[in-house]
Amino acid sequence: MLHGKMAIRGTPNTQSLTMVSGNQPPVTATLSLSVVIRPPMASRYTGRVATIVFDFENNNGQPAPVSGFGIGSLIGDPGGEIFRFTKVSNSRYTCDVRFIKRTGNWTITVLANAATLIADPNVTGPSEDTSATIELGIVAPIVKIGVPTQRPITQRPIPLTFDWTYTDDTPVPMENFVQADAQTDVGTIGNFQQVSGDASKYTAELTIPPSNTSTKVTITVSAESAQVANSNPAVLGPLEDTSKTFEIAAPTAVAQVTGADEVCVLEKDIIANDVLNDVIPHLGDNAGGAFTCVLESIAISDYVYLVVQVRKFTQTVNDDGELVTPTNPENFLSNGQAGAVLVRVNTANCQFEVLKAYSDMTLAARSLTVNGNMLYFMEGSHYVYEDETEFSDPDYREKIGHLYKIEHPASTIQTVGRNWRSASTDDNPDTEETDYFYGIHGGTASPIIIADEVLHLITGFGNFDDIGQPRGEFPVNRIGNWNWIQHHNQINQRLSEVLTNGRTGFDVLKDIAILTNAIIGFKNDTFFMRPREPQKALNGGGSGISATQRSVTAAKLNWGEFPNEGWLFIDGELIKHTGADENGQFANLVRGAEDTTAAAHTGNFDITFVDHILALNADVLEMPIKSIVATNDLRQFYNRVRLRYGDGEAVLVEDATSITENGARLLEVDIPLDAHQRVWAEWLANAYLARFKEIKQILNLTLKPTFYMNVGDVVYLKIQERLHLNGNLCQVLEIRHAFRQPPTTSVKLVTL
Structure with missing residues (x-):
């Protein structure tokens, strides 16, 4: 164990040099070389990754520039992985260690004569193996309380999960964790048990009594309520009380009609409602309507959203000049569509609010879906209908196929986008050559599904009269007429028909990759796809950054999520980063990394995300290049x-x-x-x-074994020996591993 601020200093190697000046007696100077190992801290170390510094000194304790020192000069104990070896200067080097074990001592050793003094190649050092030991501390586990993602939660009883992990999400087997350690402020917790075969996971059920009126529940796990399995001395967790609060759906008058104190009733006669009159103005002054059925409903908190059909009718005028609502069915109109309204009712006070009225049923809201406090719905093609169906709105084509959202409790309806492909860009001509024309024919066939904040839906077109006709026609049941569309902040993915019969899985994946301009790869026994273009963003600040500024905000990321670590590449400068916050801000940046120059960058500059550094020498040995062959890629050049x-x-x-x-x-x-x-x-x-x-260049490289590089990754070339390649960005096209001795990794890159 290291104490105080002690660093381990290796025994120096010495070399005598005799100097003679005039009539003075000979003077002998002794050159020596030692290494000082500086661990991250003096007390017990509790992190998973540590940075260790190696300083080379001469016999006077001054920095001594050396060569030949690399990652191969280091030996670490089992339980830790050495990686990311970096030359800070000719006399200072660093490496990172990823600890696998949690407690005990871990030792790193610099081999004897690992470095050569640049001033005198005859001097090497240290003279013997030099070691430093880090004492690893015990890390208390945390508990993650899980509940269903629906808000508010309507499921009864409510399933609960308790996942024990370290802060880096590594599961931790626990013992002595019992039902009494989990508390609730609403209802009771029962059916508590450990998941079979996994001591890091526990489950339970929360029962909500029928008399409950609360809409929020808090589950709390007491501090130091459980022990890490087989720990001696005992390691208890969590360090402090851990809670999770979530919304639940409370019983309402609508939900309990039988025996309820009040039942919310939507009145049949709507002619006096000015908003609902938007459904029937085309029928004249004597027109009216009545609510006839509820088509869809969904709840958010104490509110229920309803799509209600409105049947239109004609009214008569009595002797007093008043409009009379008909009771005779002949007065209901049969030659036109019914109308509809999107209604919201507050079940706490039975107040109804009309959000939007539709003159035609087939133009109305449908597929109501809730994610948190956001309500999503589409408009158009609520029912299948025949060509002779009359539309009271002559501009009906412009009002269908849209996806909307309402951020509860606000009542403003916001546009998300259109739900079929041709209508997702600029307006298209109303012809049979575009699916815009066919959007009215049953255009949306499924509910909206929400997963990971992305809306998924199946949408398409087709003509019912063409069912059974040749393939050149447009039958509604043809699978190629339907697409799987994903909506996020924009329409960012669409998958069309992909034939599978008689084809290999790779052929199917290849078709999908071609259609979506994606890269396909295979790693850990799994195929994966990612966009072909590198991850890029724009400077979100707009005003630029100075040469010393250590933070930058990125905006308009072209795909995926911000990487957790790596480098930012801005106008020739590499900037080391450790991830961004939820607003896209990268802080604590290391400017001018890898011998690039920290400079001011102005305006809305581009940011390219770099995954790896490749070097031809031993300066950066995370990915050293053993050989490189560069050729012009004329096979992949097309204009x-x-x-x-x-x-x-x-x-x-x-x-x-x-x-x-x-x-x-x-x-x-x-x-x-x-x-x-x-x-x-x-x-x-x-x-x-x-x-x-x-015209790009193709680079074929041979590396030391490299297992954490993926197809599509972006790499920065640090090759001073080849100036035409030094400082270039490339993208990985292929990776192959050879396990013969010595093992190597072959990589094919294309310049960007």
């Missing part, structure tokens, strides 16, 4: 792209500047899209042209 799809349709795009400079090179690809999906084909063709219109 004209033609995509063929459907039944003979094609899209052609080209880059005139590249054609003038390099001559025309055509890429032709058949893609599995249908005739109506031209917008998709155009987007894909332009994406391919942007990627291939410039």
Whole structure:
């Protein structure tokens, strides 16, 4: 164990040098080299990753520039992994250690004669193995209380989970954790038990009494209520009381009609309601309507949202000149659609609020879905209907196919986007060549499903009269007419028909990758896909950053989530980062990393996220390059792209500047899209042209074994020996591992 601020200093190697000056007697100077190992802290270390510093000194205790010192000069005890070796200067080096074990001592050793003094290559050091020991401290576990994601929670009884982990999410087997250690302020906890075969997980059930009126529940696990299994001395957790508060749906008058003190009633006669009159103005002054049925309902807190059908009728005028609501069915109109309204009712006081009225049932809200306090719904194609169905609204085509949201308890309806592909970009001509035309024919076929803050829905088009007709027609039951669409902040993914019969799984995945301009890879026995383009963002501040500023805010990330660690690349400067907060701010940055120059960056500059550094020498040994071969990639250079799809349709795009400079090179690809999906084909063709219109370089590298690099990762080349490559960004195309001796990793890169 290290005490105080002690650092381990290795025994120096010495070399004598005799100097003679004039008539003075000879003077002998002794050169020596030792290493000082500086651990992260003096007391018990509780982190999972530590940085260790190695300082080389001469016999006078001054910094001694050395060469030849690398990660191969270090030996660590089992229970820790040495990685990310970095040269800070010629006399100072660092490495990171990832600890696998939690307690006890861990020792790192610098081998004897691991470095050579640059001033005198005859001097090496240290003269013997030099070691430092870190005492690892005990880390208390935490408990994560889990409940269903629905808000408010309606499930009864409510399932509870208790997951014990360390702060890095590593599961921790526990003992002596019992039902009495979990408390609730509403209801009772029962059926408490450990998950079979996993002592880090426990489950229970929360029973809410029928008489409860509270809409919030807090579950608390007491401090030091459980012990890490087999720990001696005992390690208790959590360090302090841990609680989770969530919303539950309380019983309401609507939910309990039998025996309820009050039942909310929506009156039949609506003619006096000015808002509801929006349903029937086209029928004239003597028109009216009545609520006839509830089509959909969903609850948020004490409110229920309803889609209610409105049946239209004509009224008569009595002798006093008053409008009389009919009781005779003949007065109800049969040659037009029913109307509808989106209604919200406060079950606490039975107050009804009309949010939107629809003149035609087929234009009304549908597929109501709740995520937290957000209500989502679509409009249009509520029922399947025939061509002769009359629309009272002549502009009905412009009012269908939209996805909307309401942020409860506000009543403002906000637009999210349109729910079929052609309508998701600019307006398209109303022709049979686009699915915009067919949006009125049962355009949305499924409810909205929400997973990980993304809305999923199946949407499409088709004509019922074409069912059973040849494939060239547009039957509503043709699978190729339907798409899986995901809505996030924008429409960011669509998957069309992908044929599977008689094909391998890889062929199917390859089709999906082609259609979505994605990279496909295989790692840990699993295929994965990611967007082809590197992760990029813009400077969110807009005003730029100075050369010394240590924070930057990124905005408009092109895909995925911000990486947890790595480098930012801005106008030639590498900046080390350790992740961003929820607002996209990267703080505590290390500017001018890897011998780049910290500089001021102005305006809305681009930010590229770099995953790895590759070097040809021993300065940075996280990924040392053993050999490199660079060639121009003429096989992947195209300035004209033609995509063929459907039944003979094609899209052609080209880059005139590249054609003038390099001559025309055509890429032709058949893609599995249908005739109506031209917008998709155009987007894909332009994406391919942007990627291939410039001549890139292909780099074939041989590395020391590297198992944490993925296809699609972005790497920065630190190769001073080859100036035309030094400082370039590249993207990983292929990775292959060879396990013969010595083991190596072969990587193919393309310059960006």
